Amino acid sequence: MKILGKSFYTDDPASVAKKLLGKLLVRMYYGKRLSGIIVETEAYYGREDPASRARRGGDLARVMHGEPGHALVYGVHRNWLFNIVAHEEGEVGAVLIRAIEPLEGIEVMKKLRKVNDLRKLTNGPGKLTKALAIDKSFHKLPVYTTKHGLWVEDYMDVKEVVVSKRIGVTEDLDIPLRFYVKGNRFVSKP
DNA sequence: CGCCAGATTGACT
DNA sequence: GTCAATCTGGCGG
Numbered sequence: 001m002k003i004l005g006k007s008f009y010t011d012d013p014a015s016v017a018k019k020l021l022g023k024l025l026v027r028m029y030y031g032k033r034l035s036g037i038i039v040e041t042e043a044y045y046g047r048e049d050p051a052s053r054a055r056r057g058g059d060l061a062r063v064m065h066g067e068p069g070h071a072l073v074y075g076v077h078r079n080w081l082f083n084i085v086a087h088e089e090g091e092v093g094a095v096l097i098r099a100i101e102p103l104e105g106i107e108v109m110k111k112l113r114k115v116n117d118l119r120k121l122t123n124g125p126g127k128l129t130k131a132l133a134i135d136k137s138f139h140k141l142p143v144y145t146t147k148h149g150l151w152v153e154d155y156m157d158v159k160e161v162v163v164s165k166r167i168g169v170t171e172d173l174d175i176p177l178r179f180y181v182k183g184n185r186f187v188s189k190p
Numbered sequence: 191c192g193c194c195a196g197a198t199t200g201a202c203t
Numbered sequence: 204g205t206c207a208a209t210c211t212g213g214c215g216g
Binding site: 053056057058059060074075076077078079080136 | 208209210211212213214
């Protein structure tokens, strides 16, 4: 078991988004491991990205300019979205975790989500945060240490990655910035 | 403090 | 397929 260090996230957002596929997102919840394989991500940039929250200024923009490897948790509608700050030195960016494949602590996750269907457990950004009990309290905390009960481990290599345009954004860039594992049934939208 | 848009979800036709 | 619930964050007053 190897925890991804800070340097893993000190890289271009799109590269980090792609590298994260196949990694294991782990949440220590009351002494139990809840985890899932990351199967879908999206990259967000700074001012030049119309869909990025960094455009609007405020605290979220500050965090996106800040330390790579820190969690960025923010609410839309009634959901928490979990991002990891990722960019090269002096740059801006973050990676949104959009879907994971449940691995450990599935029964606990089902309780937290109040659903029984495994496939619907974590196949969306708002769903996986609920399944792993991730909320605003993780905002700005580093995920390259086990100290706060949330981190990412090396796990497996992904054979085939599909690249597409981002989902749900009102105005997207021309470059496709969504990455997912080909054929995986836990991806939010194939 | 009030207004409003939104990187969503789930229920329903 | 459509559509509304519901709440956070940014911004103007």
